[in-house]
Amino acid sequence: MDIYTRVFFTAGLVWAIIALLLLLIAWWCAYTKRSLLLHRRLMIILTIAAWLFILGYLLRYILPDVKPLKISSHLIPWFAFHATIACIPLFGAPLLIWARIRPNDSSSLNLHLNKYHKRYGRILIPLWAFTHAAGVLNFFLIY
Numbered sequence: 458m459d460i461y462t463r464v465f466f467t468a469g470l471v472w473a474i475i476a477l478l479l480l481l482i483a484w485w486c487a488y489t490k491r492s493l494l495l496h497r498r499l500m501i502i503l504t505i506a507a508w509l510f511i512l513g514y515l516l517r518y519i520l521p522d523v524k525p526l527k528i529s530s531h532l533i534p535w536f537a538f539h540a541t542i543a544c545i546p547l548f549g550a551p552l553l554i555w556a557r558i559r560p561n562d563s564s565s566l567n568l569h570l571n572k573y574h575k576r577y578g579r580i581l582i583p584l585w586a587f588t589h590a591a592g593v594l595n596f597f598l599i600y
């Protein structure tokens with residue numbers, strides 16, 4: 458396995474564990490309403506980090522000397538499932554954030570997202586947590 462892939466997946470493993478913890482803290486902050494500011498900050502950090510992770514992953518495809526991973530064919534449905542679930546918070550979280558940071562925008566989409574923030578968030582956070590937990594498993598499947 459090339460050095461970029463090795464470093465990237467190891468950093469990804471460490472980040473997946475930290476992110477899982479931060480997600481739980483962010484949820485707890487919102488659930489107990491103890492610190493909505495921390496909830497806001499953590500969700501923004503986690504969303505930016507998720508996109509950076511994806512960009513880092515995609516970088517593998519354009520870097521020279523980085524070979525495609527050899528994945529056993531029986532694992533492909535699992536990886537496809539994992540990637541599909543991952544896309545839901547990846548696109549859903551920026552939408553929730555975008556709506557929250559523009560409270561004066563009275564477009565119907567913004568109003569809808571802010572009205573149902575809690576409901577969508579309660580779907581997105583477990584899917585996101587699953588994505589990271591599966592990411593930890595994937596590290597050991599790939600190595």
Ligand code: HEM
Binds near residue numbers: 488500
């Ligand atoms: C700028 C970013 C964000 C701000 C300012 C924010 C703010 C808030 C606030 C004020 C609440 C309290 C309830 C309410 O007003 O509806 C809340 C609840 C919640 N937020 Fe966020 N939020 C942000 C981003 C996110 C994101 C990206 C997610 C998930 C992907 C999320 C998930 C949740 C959940 C699950 C709850 C409900 C907690 C519970 O009672 O179970 N939030 N948020």
